[in-house]
Amino acid sequence: MHGPVHRGPPRACARRCLALSLFAAVLALPLLAGAALAHAVAEGDKGYIQEITGTNILPFIYLGAKHMVTGYDHILFLLGVIFFLYKMKHIGIYVSLFALGHSTTMLLGVYFNVGINSYIIDAIIGLSVVYKALDNMGAFQRWLGFQPDTKLATLIFGFFHGFGLSTKIIDYDISPDGLLPNLLAFNVGVEIGQLLALAAILIVMGFWRRTPSFFRHAYTANVVMMTAGFVLIGYQLTGWFVS
Template identity: 30%
Template structure:
């Protein structure tokens, strides 16, 4: 049980750590265009992302797949750029765009899981029985992700309902700001890719 709480804490602290703000930016741009009243859609969206990153986190931590770390570090901000662009381009939500968001969240979760796995593998070292630690870390990541989602939904609620900012203006502001940050990250990380 002590191991579970330790890895749970490491999981949520890892995703909420501003040192790795790329994951925070992704969750913000993924959910920041929704309202508190859209909590069911946000729950499905976050669950799709969680399923994706859980799969690759487990496969990589168990050494079933091996990844080029520098390529993954480049692809993470690419997922942020794409998500930001979709938010900027689409003016209204339809059933098709909502379904596309779920599919992209799942797919992008696969990429983000590979980024989390490097951190987890460094914590586990040569430990061979990692199922409990993997589960605890993943639950911790999910908890941290929910904290970020709640914060961004509360900020959105305040801006839209109290400050009376238009929803489209908030979407454009948030998505454009995050797009700019992520694009700079892409450019910086592209130069660091080591192809094998």
């Protein structure tokens, strides 16, 4: 069954990980800043969404898949979720919970025109990456003395990821003509993109897990993941304050 790393790293390793985290943050900031601007639907896709009317199933499936595959924040969270999952049954449960969460709020958010400030929701998505990395590092067990419900956390953060998707779609003023089938098609595309991303992650993780370096570097990998999440939070909050 899923579970984070329970043993804390040696003190020397912890210091190295902290130094690596700070170094990675400095390097990642300009990269993620540019990526954060690119994470929204591309300008060409935006223009296409605003121009078309009626039911357009295949184009919206393509747009949904493209958005998920290029959505680095969603993929980072997905990586954190399956990092220590080995059985396909457990992977299926957690990925299904994430899909249920983001599908629900994406569909309802757009249909009922409920949007959240994009900087705030993207900062919360960055927080989800930080949370999952800390969970994988066993931080909550050491700090709180118990393990939070990982399934419930995956579902709840899935809701926030879905609001991130709905907020971006609302910004592009999609036509009400054919809205529901187009949204369903977009969501199907998102799930296809998620499965493609998951397949790639599982292939890479499968090879890595067979090597002795996996458990030696798992803690460090989650420190880097946590750092990326903090950078995302900082970038989005900065954008919110200066916008």
